[in-house]
Amino acid sequence: MADRDGVIWYDGELVPWRNATTHVLTHTLHYGMGVFEGLRAYEAAKGPAIFRLTEHTQRLFNSAHIFKMRIPFDQATLNDAQRAVVRENKLTSGYIRPIVFYGSEAMGLSARNLSVHVAVAAWPWGAYLGADGLENGIRVKTTSFTRHHVNINMCRAKSVATYTNSILAHQEVAQDGYHEALLLDVDGYVAEGSGENIFIVKQGKLYTPDLTACLEGITRASVMQLAQEIGIEVIEKRLTRDEVYCADEAFFTGTAAEITPIRELDCRSIGSGTRGPITERLQTLFFDCVNGRSNDHADWLHYV
Ligand code: PMP
CATH class of the missing domain: 3.20.10.10 (D-amino Acid Aminotransferase, subunit A, domain 2)
Known part of the structure; x- marks a missing residue:
């Protein structure tokens, strides 16, 4: 999925899809502490629309709160980011994936003083179970x-x-x-x-x-x-x-x-x-x- 055209919202900016990468020592990659969401945008009568965006963003923040991960953006910013990836990738419908993960400053289970990153991608997706x-x-x-x-x-x-x-x-x-x-x-x-x-x-x-x-x-x-x-x-x-x-x-x-x-x-x-x-x-x-x-x-x- 990494090699395609389009943009991904990454820590506050829209970056080319292929450049939305992270280091192999990313803490979340090793220990699995990260939170995410999955949303759908539908081709609604008045244009592409995201289903229950604010509820999904709230759940993302709740998940991060449970794990004591401090998201360095507010909910409104992430709502805008999710709209932006649908719009900028010219999707009429599709799936949206926000993810919150720790940076690569340090290994170990204290998970202290780690940066928290946010990426939001979106791509076309049909019926999941057919x-x-x-x-x-x-x-x-x-x-x-x-x-x-x-x-x-x-x-x-x-x-x-x-x-x-x-x-x-x-x-x-x-x-x-x-x-x-x-x-x-x-x-x-x-x-x-x-x-x-x-x-x-x-x-x-x-x-x-x-x-x-x-x-x-x-x-x-x-x-x-x-x-x-x-x-x-x-x-x-x-x-x-x-x-x-x-x-x-x-x-x-x-x-x-x-x-x-x-x-x-x-x-x-x-x-x-x-x-x-x-x-x-x-x-x-x-x-x-x-x-x-x-x-x-x-x-x-x-x-x-
Ligand atoms: N349970 C699990 C384990 C899931 O991954 C999902 C999908 N997010 C759901 C339930 C359904 O949740 P939602 O309707 O919010 O997508």
């Missing part, structure tokens, strides 16, 4: 890798180090032909996908794991709000994998995955084995919002 997945659902398998305990890597932070766990989980099931992994928490309850929150539908109600062991997803919050607005009750509670087996419908949510139906978990088909009606309804509401077709939640879109 266009077919959005329509027909994906096949998911429970992985043998457990999601982080709350006192291991801080589940409220979207941190670089969290994602070795996600990659292990995803690779384990992908090599057996599944589209995505489901991770359980240390007590064996459903946590989330490798990069998604999970929901199930049972008798017209929506259930999702409470926030103990999963990321506080911004798509998750949006879907909960959209569901409640059309009178669907949303319940956050511990879920077991066999509750998912017996659900009427199930789906993943995430910036990359958007709302992706799950048609099968551990070789048990879920509900009708295709996208369910409530999933489809929520997808329609969600895509109408993000594409600016609906006037509801206009404040979720930040035009670039």
